Amino acid sequence: xxxxxxxxxxxxxxxxxxxxxxxxxxxxxxxxxxxxxxxxx
Amino acid sequence: xxxxxxxxxxxxxxxxxxxxxxxxxxxxxxxxxxxxxxxxxxxxxxxxxxxxxxxxxxxxxxxxxxxxxxxxxxxxxxxxxxxxxxxxxxxxxxxxxxxxxxxxxxxxxxxxxxxxxxxxxxxxxxxxxxxxxxxxxxxxxxxxxxxxxxxxxxxxxxxxxxxxxxxxxxxxxxxxxxxxxxxxxxxxxxxxxxxxxxxxxxxxxxxxxxxxxxxxxxxxxxxxxxxxxxxxxxxxxxxxxxxxxxxxxxxxxxxxxxxxxxxxxxxxxxxxxxxxxxxxxxxxxxxxxxxxxxxxxxxxxxxxxxxxxxxxxxxxxxxxxxxxxxxxxxxxxxxxxxxxxxxxxxxxxxxxxxxxxxxxxxxxxxxxxxxxxxxxxxxxxxxxxxxxxxxxxxxxxxxxxxxxxxxxxxxxxxxxxxxxxxxxxxxxxxxxxxxxxxxxxxxxxxxxxxxxxxxxxxxxxxxxxxxxxxxxxxxxxxxxxxxxxxxxxxxxxxxxxxxxxxxxxxxxxxxxxxxxxxxxxxxxxxxxxxxxxxxxxxxxxxxxxxxxxxxxxxxxxxxxxxxxxxxxxxxxxxxxxxxxxxxxxxxxxxxxxxxxxxxxxxxxxxxxxxxxxxxxxxxxxxxxxxxxxxxxxxxxxxxxxxxxxxxxxxxxxxxxxxxxxxxxxxxxxxxxxxxxxxxxxxxxxxxxxxxxxxxxxxxxxxxxxxxxxxxxxxxxxxxxxxxxxxxxxxxxxxxxxx
Numbered sequence: 001x002x003x004x005x006x007x008x009x010x011x012x013x014x015x016x017x018x019x020x021x022x023x024x025x026x027x028x029x030x031x032x033x034x035x036x037x038x039x040x041x
Numbered sequence: 042x043x044x045x046x047x048x049x050x051x052x053x054x055x056x057x058x059x060x061x062x063x064x065x066x067x068x069x070x071x072x073x074x075x076x077x078x079x080x081x082x083x084x085x086x087x088x089x090x091x092x093x094x095x096x097x098x099x100x101x102x103x104x105x106x107x108x109x110x111x112x113x114x115x116x117x118x119x120x121x122x123x124x125x126x127x128x129x130x131x132x133x134x135x136x137x138x139x140x141x142x143x144x145x146x147x148x149x150x151x152x153x154x155x156x157x158x159x160x161x162x163x164x165x166x167x168x169x170x171x172x173x174x175x176x177x178x179x180x181x182x183x184x185x186x187x188x189x190x191x192x193x194x195x196x197x198x199x200x201x202x203x204x205x206x207x208x209x210x211x212x213x214x215x216x217x218x219x220x221x222x223x224x225x226x227x228x229x230x231x232x233x234x235x236x237x238x239x240x241x242x243x244x245x246x247x248x249x250x251x252x253x254x255x256x257x258x259x260x261x262x263x264x265x266x267x268x269x270x271x272x273x274x275x276x277x278x279x280x281x282x283x284x285x286x287x288x289x290x291x292x293x294x295x296x297x298x299x300x301x302x303x304x305x306x307x308x309x310x311x312x313x314x315x316x317x318x319x320x321x322x323x324x325x326x327x328x329x330x331x332x333x334x335x336x337x338x339x340x341x342x343x344x345x346x347x348x349x350x351x352x353x354x355x356x357x358x359x360x361x362x363x364x365x366x367x368x369x370x371x372x373x374x375x376x377x378x379x380x381x382x383x384x385x386x387x388x389x390x391x392x393x394x395x396x397x398x399x400x401x402x403x404x405x406x407x408x409x410x411x412x413x414x415x416x417x418x419x420x421x422x423x424x425x426x427x428x429x430x431x432x433x434x435x436x437x438x439x440x441x442x443x444x445x446x447x448x449x450x451x452x453x454x455x456x457x458x459x460x461x462x463x464x465x466x467x468x469x470x471x472x473x474x475x476x477x478x479x480x481x482x483x484x485x486x487x488x489x490x491x492x493x494x495x496x497x498x499x500x501x502x503x504x505x506x507x508x509x510x511x512x513x514x515x516x517x518x519x520x521x522x523x524x525x526x527x528x529x530x531x532x533x534x535x536x537x538x539x540x541x542x543x544x545x546x547x548x549x550x551x552x553x554x555x556x557x558x559x560x561x562x563x564x565x566x567x568x569x570x571x572x573x574x575x576x577x578x579x580x581x582x583x584x585x586x587x588x589x590x591x592x593x594x595x596x597x598x599x600x601x602x603x604x605x606x607x608x609x610x611x612x613x614x615x616x617x618x619x620x621x622x623x624x625x626x627x628x629x630x631x632x633x634x635x636x637x638x639x640x641x642x643x644x645x646x647x648x649x650x651x652x653x654x655x656x657x658x659x660x661x662x663x664x665x666x667x668x669x670x671x672x673x674x675x676x677x678x679x680x681x682x683x684x685x686x687x688x689x690x691x692x693x694x695x696x697x698x699x700x701x702x703x704x705x706x707x708x709x710x711x712x713x714x715x716x717x718x719x720x721x722x723x724x725x726x727x728x729x730x731x732x733x734x735x736x737x738x739x740x741x742x743x744x745x746x747x748x749x750x751x752x753x754x755x756x757x758x759x760x761x762x763x764x765x766x767x768x769x770x771x772x773x774x775x776x777x778x779x
Contacts, residue, residue, distance in 0.1 A: 001527055002556050004437050004770040005686035005697060009716045012727070021340050022436030024771045031767055039718060039727060039762065 008032050012039055163674035167597035168567045169576065176595045180460050188216050199593040199605065200676055206609040210236060210633060213609045214244070214453065221456040221490070223449075224258065225250035226422045233634075239661050240651065242634035244425055245449055251420035252429045252448040253287065253324035256489040260284045263467070264494040266313045267517055271500030271509070272360045274390075278313055280492070283320075288418035290321035292411040297384055299351060301326030301421055304431065306350040307477055308341050308368075308375060310334050310359040311499040314388045314406060315477050316486055318354045323429055323448070326421035327351075330431040330443075333476035334359050334366075336773055338374040344433045344441050348643055349381040354406075358391025362501045365391050373400045384409075425449030426640055432480055432583045434654075435772040442650060443643035446586055450636030454587045455487035457608060463521060463550060463577060464594040465491045472496035473523030473552070474510065478773070480583045481523065481554065507532055511539040518547040525555030529562050534711070534733075538569045550575040550594075557680045559702035560601030578603045580680055582665060584655075585637040589629060589665060590678040602677030610635055612678070614671045617694075619659050623673040626696055628684050631663040638663070668696040688717040689724045693757050700728065700760075703753045704746055709736030714769040715760065728760035731768050738765045 001024070007017045011032045020026035176182055185196050188205065192212060196202045206213040211232035218229075230247030259265075259280040266283065268276040278286070299305065305322040309315040309331060319329045332344050334356060345353070355372040358365055369387075376385045387397050388406040397403040429448035433441035459465040471488045472495070475481040488495050496517055502510050514522055532539070539545065548571060558578060566576050576598050581588035589612050590603040598604060606612035614627030621627075642650045658664045668684040671677075681687075681696020688695040697715045704713045712731035717724040728746070732738060743763045750758045 001525065002435070002683070002772045003686075003697075003714055004435075004772055005683070005714060005716050006437060007770045008714060008729070009686075009718075012716065012718055018439045019343075019436050021337075021343055022441065022773060024773045025768060026770070028766070028768050028770050035764065038764070 012036060163599075163672075165599050165675060168563055168600055169573070169598040171575065171595055171597070172573070175575075179594045180464050180466070181462075181593055181595050184216070184220055184461055187220055188213075191216065199596050203606065203608055207611045207633065210609055214636060217453055217457050217461075217609075218245075221453070221460055222258075223250065223453065223456075224255050229425065236634065239634045239663075240638070240648070240656060242638075244447075244636045246425070248425045248449065249422040250425065250449060250452075251324060251326070251422055252452055253320045254420035255452050256320060256487060257284050257287065257324075257418075258490065259492045263492065265489060266316065266495050266497055267470070268313050268497045268499075269513060269517075270360060270390075270498070271363065271504045274360075276313060280489075283317065283489075284418065285415045286317050286410070287320045287324060288416045289411040289413065290317055290409075291324045291418060292413070292416045293409050294321055294325060294327070294352065296411075297352070299325055299327050301423060301427065302328065303352075304328045304330060304348045304350040305352045306345040306348070306354070307331035308334060308345065308353060308355040308372060309388070309477055310356055310390060311476050311482065311497050312356070312388065312390060313497060314356075315354070316495075316497070318386075319483075319486065320489075322352075324418060324420050326423050326427060328428045328431055328445070330433075331477040331482070332433070333478040334368045334371070335361070335476065336478065338371040340773060341371065341375050342378050343436065344443075345375065346379050347440070347443050348431050350379065351381060351383050353379070353382055353385045354388065355385065356388045356390045357395045357397075360391065360500055362504050367391065369395065369397065369400065376400050376403070423448065428640060430483060430586065431643060432483075432586060432639075434583065437772060442654065444584055444639040445641050445643055446637065447640045450638070450640075451483070451586050452487065452490070454585070454635070454637035455484055456490055458484070458579075458587055458591065459488055459491055461608065462579075462588075462591050462593060463552060464575070465493055465521065467492040469493040469520045470496055470518060470547070471521040471523070472498065472513070472517075472519045474498065474502050474525065474528060475523070480586045483586055485523070502528060503531070507535045507537045508539065508542050511537075511543045511545065514539075514545055514548055515543040520547050521550045521552060522548060523552040523554070526553060526558035526562060527555060529553065529558060529565065530705070532569075533562070533565050540570050545571050548574055550577055552577045552579060552592075554579045554581075554588075557682055557698040557701075558601075559698075559706075561702075561706060563598070563600040580667070580678075581607070584639060584665075585635065587637050589631060589667075590669075590680075597675075599675050599677055602672060602675060602679050605676045605678065606671075612671075614669050615659070615664075623671050626668055626670050626681055626694060628658075629665045629667040629669045630659060631665065634663075668694075668698075686716070688715060688726055690717070690726050690757055690761075691723060695726075695758060699754055700726075700750065700758055703750050703758070704728065704730065707742075707745060707749055709733050709742055710746075712769050714766060718761075720761070725761035726758075728763045729766035729769070730763065731766055738763070 004023060007029060010017050011029060017029060185202050188194055189196055194205060196205055215232050225248050227249035229245035232245060234243040234246055236242060261281055262279050264277055265280045266278045305327045307315050307318055322329045330345060330348055332341050353376060356368055358367040376382055382402060385400050385403040386406050386409050387403055394405050426447040426449065428445045429451055430446045432444045432446060465471060465488060471493050473481050473485045475485060485495060496519055551566060551574060563576060575592060575594050577592035579588045579591035580603060588607045589610050590606050592604040596604050611631055611633040613621040613630050613632055615630050616622045616627050641648060645651055655663045666684050668681040668687050670679045682698040686697045688697065700715045701713055704710055709732060710730050711733040714729040716727050718727050746763055747759045
């Protein structure tokens, strides 16, 4: 089981996450999508 | 650059004269007292055990960068005297015990060829040094002797052997073939057709063999399997029973038309039946592919659906944390969506022959199994590169890639790792926390070829408590226990002390993989589990169903380091320009082909996906995607995470594990995730932390994180922004470990 940094990196750079089904906990990506604006400052 | 140091002779420490094995040894010249001391212990022990043994450093750079010629001169001069002195004392001591041959020979030899006699120059303290007895009886030692006899070599250590294995790859693999007793109805014409064709190397052309036949060499009353479920379900099976059951199942599979090359899939818990199905399928020459029932129907379809299987093995349900989960709904969904399926075989595990009428072409396992007690088992004789498994990539960058692996390559590679690197033998009881989604399941099952007893476990490894697996080690007298870094980290966070709680006297090896384990994790094992065991940290990939780097039972273990590159795997760390580097972080590459590498990817007719997965960055060289340091002093390798996650603040490359190793030790932090954000033309590090229960991300805690990273890593490791996260995203495959 490995951390998937690339999924969060993609979200933060506004790129699509290619395959949510490959994650054990895809729902956690919603959180990272929400906080993107906070990382633009 | 490291080699240079060896060229400058330094005054010899006094200790030198005490140590026979340092003489004739170039290494002595460059060592400091302190490092010699501990090394002496280990080396001396190793020496005692084998007349031929000697030390040579696992060090590659020396060989690479310093020619023998350059080395010869200074060494002769330097070593003349001590060689004499040393001959006396220890030779006597040793002669009494083990050494039968006159000592002269081995002592003189090194002074002739000092260039290869360099021991690790390190002030690192080993966590474990194998005892003389362990080294003496190790399969690795026997293999070294085997190779020396056959090829007239004088290898005396793992690093000697490793060097030979990459210099003489065809000889090495031929030696493994014989040493592991591969059963083949037709021997190969040559070991390898074109070693320079990478990818595309053809191994062992002409050979005819069967994968399952090589795992079912034994047919006696010894236990092949001990199965444990967390619900107290428990079962056993002898090798004779296994053989006969495989024969019955294979007969049924042939009767419904399964032929060589047909895919058969498992959507199964970690049961004996899962293993039996794999063996029956591969005995026919079918291609096996599996994923565990803890993944949902869509994820299972994403994988198994791609390969168009003819038969699917599944189950009525499974147990997790004492709850029963039905899988029949998922199985129906998967089976309906795969039109190629002729038969769906359902094992009763959670219940007793439940209604399966809503699953197309379904039959109960008991009814499917041929009724004869001992039908003949016919092992289809197939080429070395006949496909045996289809494995799946994690799928984080798109649909999981389907990696097709060859029977002979996987067999030979597994047996090499199990017999040599894990020292496996018949009397062992080997256990791995895994599911059939993970390649460690395939790897574990190859232990059958050694005749060992495999312990299978299905369920949550921390049920009913975090001591559960250790209790099983105690009760079942497990000798080799395989686990993941995240499992160790969980035990550490829970304060579990397995060594105090259970009798672990049977345990001789812990095999660890899954993700990067910090140096503290290594230390924890020796402190809280057991002082005297081989902690075999291994790393490779699903891609090769095995390892690029792992342990050697005849070498010391250093904290945070895998003991070295795997035999015949030409592993290097490359810098950004594609130059090999030591003692600095770089990209893990493999410069030469190896039998376990995938034959091809499914649905990749031009080999495009295959090439882009490994060979895009450096043509003709396998780039694996891990970020590592190869240590020139110990020969060990430290992993720093995926190279696609490498951070580059101000252009300096940092492996994410460097940050995790520091941050996750801090009280209040349960998990962390570091990413690089492109920001104003550069990259800045964003660190997300998952807090432990009760903790909150105060300014104070943030400061502590920054300070600790600055002190224990470097100012460059300090993130620009620290934020909270509910949890980090994880890949599917090892869900059950958490």
